[in-house]
Amino acid sequence: MSLQFSAEKLKKFNEIVARYPEGKQKSALLPVLHLAQEEFGNWLSPETMDYVASLLKIEPIEVYEVATFYSMYNLKPVGKYKFEVCQTGPCMLRGSDEIIDYIKKKLNINIGETTPDGLFTLKTVECLGACGYAPMMQLGKTYREHLTKEKVDAIINECRQNAAMNN
């Protein structure tokens, strides 16, 4: 097995497993998959899932069936910045369709696609619990709310600058 958590992540892994009853380490699967996704390129490759299975001493299929059920696990590579724009009723009432169209045009991609430079992925999602602050999107660990076209421009610029600084 070539994949390996860093020492820091391994410590975190052990902390997570210790939260559940002895012998029930499979319970740690969801949080551990988040950890693995963070560590190994922001998606869950078959190798990553097999590694998680070996760590938790469960069958690989038990990992696959969970990874494919939940919407937050990426089963293929995504851009460095993933725009997850909510499109459910309350956001739609506040103009999320226009925001989605604007992002499509601005980045020249469709829903589910990634820009050729690998920077941006656009995804539509269902209700994220920010209905009062609509329209909104999730970007990494935080929400961007009360979106307007101007705000979308600013977010795209911010991402580009961050990417340039980190290169």
Added chain:
Amino acid sequence: MGRKLLLEKDGIEGIRFYDVYRREGGYRSVEKVLKSMTPDQVTDEVKKSGLRGRGGAGFPTGMKWSFIAKPEGVPRHLVCNADESEPGTFKDRYLMEFIPHLLIEGLIVSSYALGSNVTYIYIRGEYAWIIDILEQAITEAKNNGWLGKNILGSGFDCEIYVHRGAGAYICGEETALIESLEGKRGNPRIKPPFPAVKGAWDRPTVVNNVETLAAVVPIINISGEEYAKIGVGKSTGTKLISACGNINKSGVYEIDMTISVEEFIFSEEYCGGIANGKRLKACIPGGSSVPILPANLLLKTAKGDTRLMNYESLSDGGFAKGSMMGSGGFIVLDEDQCVVKNTYTFARFYRHESCGQCSPCREGTGWMEKILKNIDTGKGKMSDIDLLWDIQRKIEGNTICPLGDAAAWPVAAAIRHFRDEFEWHVKNPVECLNRNYGLANYAEPLQLATA
């Protein structure tokens, strides 16, 4: 101005942190129960309060607690349901984000009542930054002796852990949540056995919503009897309402369940009226699953009384002329909104969120989504409307968990109250792409409301 119990301390500088929360009287309820009450006395207090589950079902919390089995030598668990995913609902997020210690305090008291030495908060994965806030609050509570072994010398041990979900509405259903906590797909279980007997890892488990568990703190502080005096009838205490859609002041409000729907929408204290000077068309008062009501049925009950923001009044008239309190996700539609489109987004939501176990839900939600999309985009047939009605009838009541009902009800109510709008889409396939149906015959009572 209504009485505030949960958001009483909201807005105090630094209330998110332990020192300020404690200075403002936080954790008194833990002292009270550990020093002067037995676990059963705590449960009795919650029973007396009349508190009903704030996640949507409205089941009496004290009664739910009293069902927990206590087999010798088997650990029991309290699990806090923070999977808040019902469209229109964002109240639990507000509590956890801004007053996290209120939840932690409620969890310690409730864990004591139920005998849970290891308690979990199952939080939706998207609330990633809130997990940090909660974990910090837990660490602060532990460092100050409110968690861990032998709390306050009482002999009671308690640990709280946050379990991060990964994006699945169905995990708000308690047995799906338990499956997910065990590291599996969120497929609801057939009941019985109920979680109170066989829950997480086959141990007796109680699952309660965030707001429910936070409400235990004021109940202990002011007594169940005092809590029950607030509100009306079986709608005791206060309720958080997350208001959204086409209103001037979206946000989370605490109400005492005696105010009218009209006051809630139009008064400056709450929603501040319809945005952009528009008129009210319809409202979904308790999250996407509950029936949508046109304005003329919303403000008055079937009997002609003023409709109030509580469990009984909102459901007055049954599904023919009423709706439900649900989760308190209050979604307002103005005159420019399309009911067909809104219903379509909900159908798409439920298709996306169906776990796929039961065929009526797995297949039916997909069919409803497709048909609604067709009608919304001018490709519908008149017979589609009856077909939609037929499909939702065949989903309702025919699934393991309530997601099937939740998917059926919004479609049924939309057709029941807005059939003319569906028909207009079918008859005007081009025009419906360029303009909305508008207020039509729902307008008249609104002039009264806004006068």
